[in-house]
Amino acid sequence: MFQTWEDFYQSDVQSLYALWVVPAVFLYYWLVAHRSVGPGIESHATSFMNAYAPLWTLETMIDPFVTGPLLRRFQVEEPISTYCMILFVLLGDFRVYLLIFYLIAPERGAGRAIVRAAAWTLLVPTFTWAATSALESSLGKLPSQTIWIVYELGFFAVTLFLAFRLLPSSLGLSRFNVHFYLKAIVRYVGTYYALWAAADLLIVFGGFDRGWALRVIPNQLYYSFWIPFAYFAFFSPRYAPSRRAIHASR
Numbered sequence: 001m002f003q004t005w006e007d008f009y010q011s012d013v014q015s016l017y018a019l020w021v022v023p024a025v026f027l028y029y030w031l032v033a034h035r036s037v038g039p040g041i042e043s044h045a046t047s048f049m050n051a052y053a054p055l056w057t058l059e060t061m062i063d064p065f066v067t068g069p070l071l072r073r074f075q076v077e078e079p080i081s082t083y084c085m086i087l088f089v090l091l092g093d094f095r096v097y098l099l100i101f102y103l104i105a106p107e108r109g110a111g112r113a114i115v116r117a118a119a120w121t122l123l124v125p126t127f128t129w130a131a132t133s134a135l136e137s138s139l140g141k142l143p144s145q146t147i148w149i150v151y152e153l154g155f156f157a158v159t160l161f162l163a164f165r166l167l168p169s170s171l172g173l174s175r176f177n178v179h180f181y182l183k184a185i186v187r188y189v190g191t192y193y194a195l196w197a198a199a200d201l202l203i204v205f206g207g208f209d210r211g212w213a214l215r216v217i218p219n220q221l222y223y224s225f226w227i228p229f230a231y232f233a234f235f236s237p238r239y240a241p242s243r244r245a246i247h248a249s250r
Helices: 007-009 012-036 043-073 080-104 106-121 123-139 146-170 176-204 210-224 226-234 242-248
Strands: none
Touching: 007 012, 007 146, 007 210, 012 210, 012 226, 043 080, 043 106, 043 210, 043 226, 080 106, 080 123, 080 146, 080 176, 106 123, 123 146, 146 176, 176 210, 176 226, 210 226
8 A cells, every 4th residue: 555654654544643543542541441540650640630631632633634635625725834834843742841831830820930941941942043153154064854853862862851850859759759750751751753754864864765664653752642641640659749758758
C-alpha cells in the first residue's frame, strides 16, 4: 500500500487516525472513572488535573485534524498553513509548561501558571529564529527542515535545564513526590524531542527513509500518550505523597 516510510508517515493513517485511538479511549475512561480517583500527588491540584486532562486531550485530537485534512479540504496555502501549524506547536509546548508551573506552586492559582507558561513558550521559538538566522548568515541556504531540528534540539536543552536546575531549586526534598513526578514528565518530553531531532537528522542529512519510521514514535508519544502518561502518573502510587517523608529523611 505504501511504497516508502515517508508515504506512510504523510498519510492520514499515521498522521491522523493512528493518533486518535489512544486519546479517544482515554476520554472515555475519564468520563467514566475520573470521579473515583484519589487526590493524586498534590491534593491542591486534583481539580486542575481533572480539567487539564480532557481539555488537552481534545486539543491533541483537533491538532492533526486541523493541520491535515481540514487545511487540505479548504486548500489553505502558505504562509497561513505554516502559521496554523506553528500555533499548534506552541500550544503543545504550552501544555507542558502549564502543568509544570502549576504543580510547582498550585496555591498561586492557574492564572500565575498560565502567564509563566506563556512566557516560557516563547523561549525556544525565539532561540530557534535567532540561531537559524545566524547559521544561514554563516553557511548560506540551509534545508528547510533545519529550523525544526534547531527547535527540537533547543527544547531538548530546555528539558535538561528544567530537570537539573529549575525543579531542584523550586521544589527540593520538601515536596519530593511532586519533584519526582515532574522529573518524569520532563524526561518524557525530552525523549520525544530527542527522537524527533534524531529522525530529522537522519532524513535531512542522511537521506534515510527509515528516519520517517523513527518519527512515528515521537508522534505517538506527543499526540497519543502524553495526557494518559501525565494523568495516570499523577494518580499513581509510585508518586504518592507517602514517599516524600521516606526520601526527605535520607
